[in-house]
Amino acid sequence: MELRLTNVAVARGGVPVLSGVSFTLAAGKALILRGPNGSGKTTLLRTIAGLQPPLSGQIDGAEDAVAYAGHADGLKAMLSVAENLKFWAAIYGRRDIGPALDAYALAPLAERLTGTLSAGQKRRAGLARLMVTGRPIWILDEPTVSLDVDAVEMFAKAVQTHLAAGGMALLATHIDLGLAQAQVLDVTPLRAAPSDMHGASDEAFL
Amino acid sequence: MRAMLIRDLRLAFRAGGGFGLGLAFFLILVVLVPFSVGPQGELLASIAPGVLWLGALLACLLSLDRLLALDFEDGTLDVLATAPLPLEAALAMKSLAHWITTGLPLVLAAPFLGILLNLPTQGFSWLVISLLLGTPALSMIGTFGAALTVGIKRGGLLMSLLVLPLYVPTLIFGAEAARRGVVGMDVQTPLFLLAGISLGAIALLPFAAAAALRMTIR
Amino acid sequence: MSLWKYANPVKFLALSARVQPYAWAAAAIGILIGLGWGFFATPDDFRQGSTIKIIYIHVPAAWIAINAWIMMLFASLVWLVRRHHVSALAAKAAAPIGLVMTVIGLITGAVWGQPMWGTWWVWDPRLTSFLILFLFYLGYIALWEAIDDPDTAADLTSILCLVGSVFALLSRYAVLFWSQGLHQGASLSLDKEENISDVFWQPLVLSIAGFTLLFLALVLYRTGTEIALRRTRALNVRLDKNT
Incomplete structure (x- = not known):
């Protein structure tokens, strides 16, 4: 590989x-x-x-x-962090978002709507997206x-x-x-x- | 694919998703019609199928420019284009979600608005059936239009200009079926043709829309 | 080998420069003789009187309106499959001509229809189809104008042209279904010879040929302009890059 x-x-x-x-x-x-x-x-x-x-x-x-993360995060403001990550996991045919949440200390924010996060927190959620792809x-x-x-x-x-x-x-x-x-x-x-x-x-x- | 559909439905139902906007527009449009043509029952009854079809079509158009534009701005489309789910399938699902949140409510509301327009009783079932068969085509054609114009700033108006001519055959067969239902003529031919357009659109337009989207993202 | 070598803009321009004078001249001759013959040397129709003479403009304009779109369809396919720039630009160049011809067809139709049917406009299938065609041209041109990147614009308008053609055809049948109209049948067709008598037929064919040549000359000319614009743009981009 x-x-x-x-x-x-x-x-x-x-x-x-x-x-x-x-x-x-x-x-x-x-x-x-x-x-x-x-x-x-x-x-x-x-x-x-x-x-x-x-x-x-x-x-x-x-x-x-390839898992790609550009300037924009591909996260929806009206979905919670967990919902966003679960969606992307499902698109890549996977389920488990636990490790991704843990790696970026997102567990306490998991149920918050992404739109209410700060820019840095949002970015962390966006980077966590890479981990759920399994690519x-x-x-x-x-x-x-x-x-x-x-x-x-x-x-x-x-x-x-x-x-x-x-x-x-x-x-x-x-x-x-x-x-x-x-x-x-x-x-x-x-x-x-x-x-x-x-x-x-x-x-x-x- | 299911995840895509569920996500779009969820987004539509949450505040800011614009769900219900099309329905409200449809209602207002139908209420305005008697003000513009007069309250005579006979006149309203004769134009009711056409007005309801035109109203449904315009209400469908209203929510289309948000269909892909938001996903384009926040980078979702870039990620979708590199994901294992084919873009064609993703677009078909988005258009299905659009139909469930916009087309289906219009179909269900149409009979009630038919009462306002004095639609004869025997016309109700055919109106609903024709809308049920035709609105999927409206959503799918609209998705194609949205894919063509998603990269253009303020592309909403341009999209209407592109999509409305494509709506012509659907409107003709749909409104004709509803009209024939009212006057008790044979409705089979226009209904079959309408169903044919919907099936053809669902089968082919996801590919055209995905091709257009790939070219825009590039 | 083959025709494809003219897909190179430079070779195309060279050929176009050679062909254009003949095309312009032949178009002028065809149209002048066709119209002159039609207007002044044919008898009035026994039913329609002298209003019949408008067919020498109406029919050729309608003919170009439809065939310009078909030409754009082929050019779009060539662009999508072989990615020859000249092809995409020729489609772009043809669209406004098709639009104008559609408008001429509609206006002459209205002028003709007024004394015949007693009204400027009827929702007859043929007129309605042309009105829809007019909307398709508008959308196609507007999409070209709206996109900055020329290659993306060529791609997206080509797809629109393909899908639009299918829907234009569907609309044609839908409109036929929707209303059986007043318009007389086709003026020219191969299987129905005596649709229109020889006296009218010969100048009409000449006029149609003239319009077709005019279309060819205009497309060549406008494609040349588009190529020059693209070249200017390409050079400008390189200039910016070096500074």
Whole structure:
């Protein structure tokens, strides 16, 4: 079980942003993407998650193995935390949400409506969603936004546990989570050159 | 799939879900009709099937722009698109939930509003049957329209523009069946055609809607 | 090989530039002779008098209105299957022409109907179908305008065109079912030759051919404009990126 990218190029709005992305992520490992805003981290993560096709290159091992957490949490304000998590668990064909609640100290909040939570608490519920999917590859886009120090620690521990159980994690973040198993990939040098139009959807017009 | 349906129903019934809004709209619309055309019983009786069908159709349309827009904003659709449940199934379930919370109440309320419009007694059963067969198509076509316009800011008006022409055959056969029921003509042909449209829409439009949604998310 | 090489915008523009002058000229000749012949050189109809002459505009406009949509349907399919930009842009370019032709068909129909039926508008199946077609064109064009990303717009309008075609066809039959109307049967059809006598028929065919060529020339011209817009956009995006 591994995730392998071979010479992948991705585009945002039809324009190439990154090219020549290659890496292999083995079970139990994490990869942290770094790069300035607008460098294409989100686009790369969405492409690996299967939300958009790559311009070129090969992505192996991602299909039906990915749990994606973007900027929005995918939680309903008018449902309780437990109802939200149970719903996502059921969508992924699972039932047990106990460990997820425990990992993020959500048990006391389980019956609260998600809309009444603070931003940080909501984010914790959103991250707990990854645990109920049972998917091996976690793809996280800026997961620590609006989390306090304790919550970041909870998150780091949850990732550790996931990796120790043979999972994988792919993160775009600037915070040091203290993950010993993590490599760092700086995407800045992979920025698609202006001349690198190949495969762009409007290539034919240039 | 059941989880999807239950979640949408639960959301609709909780405050802020907009449940009942369509029904209230339907009621108000029907109440306004005599004010605009006059209170003569005969006139009202003759236009009642058409007015009730048109009212049901507009009430259906009213709640459609929330069907996918909220899920789009909070990231639910992104996660659904990567989930093991096919997007087609998720959309079919969302449209079923829309029918249960909007279409079905309209069907049940229609006879009572029929009384207000002096609908002849023999027309009631056919009105209900025609609405029962036709409203699923309205929900499914509406889901397709919502999927086309979900990525567009203030897409609600545009969605009406796209969806209303698609409603034409359903409206024609539905209102015709109800009208024929009132005057005691043969209702079989329009009812079969209406059922055909509903079945066709349920069978095919989830695929079109899911394709449109994937293109929007991309 | 084959036709597909013209799916490249540059090759398409080159071909279009060569074809367009002939298309414009042939369209002008067809329409001028067709209309001139029809208006001035045919006798009045024994029942309808000189009002019959409006068919030389009415019928070709209606013909284009329907066939423009069918062309858009094929272009949309080509875009969805083979993702050739020219195809999507040709569909986009054809829509306003179809819309205008639908309006011309409706207005000339009303003008013709007034002396014939004594009313500007009747809910006759054919007129009603055209009114519905008009709404489909409006929705299609509005969807193109509403979406910023050109590829997404092409995708979604193509799907709308496909689904819309099915429902337009359904509406056609629904409307037939709904009302048996006043409109005379088809003016031109292959199996019913003596629908309309030869005197009227020949200039009508010429006029239809002229309108069709006009449609072709307009689509080529407008597709060229759309390609230029896309090219400007593509270059602008690259410029922004480099700064």
